[in-house]
Amino acid sequence: xxxxxxxxxxxxxxxxxxxxxxxERAQIADGGAQNIASRMLSRTPRSHLDESPExxxxxxxxxxTYMDLLTLLLVLFVVLLANADLSGESKSxxxxxxxxxxxxxxxxxxxxxxxxxxxxDSVNVSLSPGKLNIRLNDKILFDSGEAEFNxxxxxxxxxxxxxxxDSDLHISVEGHTDNLPINTPRFPSNWELSAARxxxxxxxxxxxxxxxxxxxxxxxxxxxxLQSNSTTAGRSENRRVNLVLTEAPAISVx
Numbered sequence: 001x002x003x004x005x006x007x008x009x010x011x012x013x014x015x016x017x018x019x020x021x022x023x024e025r026a027q028i029a030d031g032g033a034q035n036i037a038s039r040m041l042s043r044t045p046r047s048h049l050d051e052s053p054e055x056x057x058x059x060x061x062x063x064x065t066y067m068d069l070l071t072l073l074l075v076l077f078v079v080l081l082a083n084a085d086l087s088g089e090s091k092s093x094x095x096x097x098x099x100x101x102x103x104x105x106x107x108x109x110x111x112x113x114x115x116x117x118x119x120x121d122s123v124n125v126s127l128s129p130g131k132l133n134i135r136l137n138d139k140i141l142f143d144s145g146e147a148e149f150n151x152x153x154x155x156x157x158x159x160x161x162x163x164x165x166d167s168d169l170h171i172s173v174e175g176h177t178d179n180l181p182i183n184t185p186r187f188p189s190n191w192e193l194s195a196a197r198x199x200x201x202x203x204x205x206x207x208x209x210x211x212x213x214x215x216x217x218x219x220x221x222x223x224x225x226l227q228s229n230s231t232t233a234g235r236s237e238n239r240r241v242n243l244v245l246t247e248a249p250a251i252s253v254x
Contacts, residue, residue: 103132103245106163110134113159131246132169134160138197138239145182147196149204157201160243161208167245170214171205173198174242178235179222195219197241214248 107125114123124135141153164171175194187193198217206212227234 102167103127103130103247106167106245107132109163110160113163117155117159119156131244134243134245136241136243137236138241139236141201141241142197145184145187145193147187147193147200149200154204157204161205161210164205164245165209168214168248169245170248171202171210171216172242172244172246173201173205173215173217174244175217175219176224176238176240176242177222178238179225179229180235190221191219193219194221201241201243 104127107127110123110125111120114120114125119140122137122140126133126135136156140156141149143150175196175198177190177194179190182188182190182193187196195217196219198219202215202217205215222229222238225234225238226240227237229235229238
């Protein structure tokens with residue numbers, strides 16, 4: 001038998017050496033791929049690799065809280081703007097207008113009451129800023145030279161009493177006389193007479209339920225005449241009792 005190699009042996013020998021070379025090349029290629037992957041991973045920020053759903057949720061919660069705070073601040077500014085006085089008028093001026101409207105309504109009611117009782121000529125009601133002045137001629141309340149109520153005084157005061165009891169207005173009662181001198185044991189001068197008449201009205205109001213803190217009595221004698229005292233008609237006009245109604249002063253809170 002010949003010792004020459006067969007065709008199959010030649011093929012195996014020829015293929016055997018390259019096979020080992022291919023394995024080496026495969027290993028080298030695999031190592032290179034791993035090296036490239038490692039480099040790519042090293043360039044990727046760790047924050048993206050290490051993030052977890054819990055971390056993302058915490059960050060979203062902080063943003064939500066911050067946005068809620070901004071929303072609350074915006075609402076606060078809107079409320080402040082809505083309550084701001086942009087008209088250039090002070091609150092006291094607005095309150096004065098409201099008070100003026102209330103006093104005006106009371107003026108109409110008082111005039112109707114006295115006109116219905118036939119006393120329209122003896123009563124004068126006038127309105128000024130922040131004040132309502134009710135002028136009562138002395139003859140419908142007092143006899144000449146006296147400071148005690150006459151028989152019709154209570155009936156005259158009753159309509160006023162009802163309206164004053166329903167309000168919180170401050171009431172200043174002012175007594176006025178003419179310039180004719182008086183000199184009696186009780187009233188040495190017109191000062192005592194005018195003050196005593198004012199006090200009689202105040203006592204009547206307090207006795208019938210008006211809080212004393214709302215009341216005050218002042219005697220002016222003949223120091224503030226409305227007309228000349230040189231005539232009988234003028235002196236009759238000057239003898240009077242005024243009730244000056246004003247709003248209660250605002251209490252400032254500091």
